[in-house]
Amino acid sequence: MVGGVQGERRDQLVAAAFRRVAEMGFEGLRLRQVAEDVGIDHSTLHHHFATKQDLVGAVAEYTTRHFWAAAPQSAEPAAALREHLAALRRMIEDRPDLLVVTAELDLRGRRDPAVAAAMEHHEAGWREVLTGVLAAGAAQGVWARPVEPVVATELVIATVKGVRLTPRVAAQAFEQLEALLIGGASGNAEGERQ
Structure with a gap:
């Protein structure tokens, strides 16, 4: 994982996505909601994960x-x-x-x-x-x-x-x-x- 603020934000996004999947399954995984859970704008999420698939891969690793x-x-x-x-x-x-x-x-x-x-x-x-x-x-x-x-x-x-x-x-x-x-x-x- 990347260090510093960027790494922390990325980790927060992965943890938020993990919680969403645990609560609602992949059907409930929405990038906009994951971004909101972490307190960032939806477009900012894409600085950490280019695609939803990238985020899903990070959730698998996590x-x-x-x-x-x-x-x-x-x-x-x-x-x-x-x-x-x-x-x-x-x-x-x-x-x-x-x-x-x-x-x-x-x-x-x-x-x-x-x-x-x-x-x-x-x-x-x-x-x-x-x-x-x-x-x-x-x-x-x-x-x-x-x-x-x-x-x-x-x-x-x-x-x-x-x-x-x-x-x-x-x-x-x-x-x-x-x-x-x-x-x-x-x-x-x-x-x-x-």
Whole structure:
């Protein structure tokens, strides 16, 4: 992001657009209203974003950046997967607006190749990290059954994206996913192996 006043204004515009999408979906995203939310003239918005598409791309980046905090940190694959799923579960509970906006971006991406490309670009890191964790676990034989890392990565992502629509079952879905991949009852797999 650009520093200084210009960077601050740009960040404010992205945050305002994010809120509009979270509240009303893309159908409610109007550049004039985003500019008003930030207290600038509509024409001034175009100094920061030449097109609405540019603003949507910035919203995609802003939204997916929040998921970086859920990246697994542990060097041990099973612990890394558990901590990642726990962080995602907390995010679903604490930041439902992120789920709404990612769902909107995914839906829009099905009709808009530019949004699809932006989401693919921003999710590439997530896929890379998850695939690495799952491949390391496969190499160490820690998973409950043989795992194809790329396919298992898509299973995790599909679960996360699916529970956006029914967040009340997120905890149970993640527990089932954890049990499927790691084995045993959620949180007990390590103890059972020792």
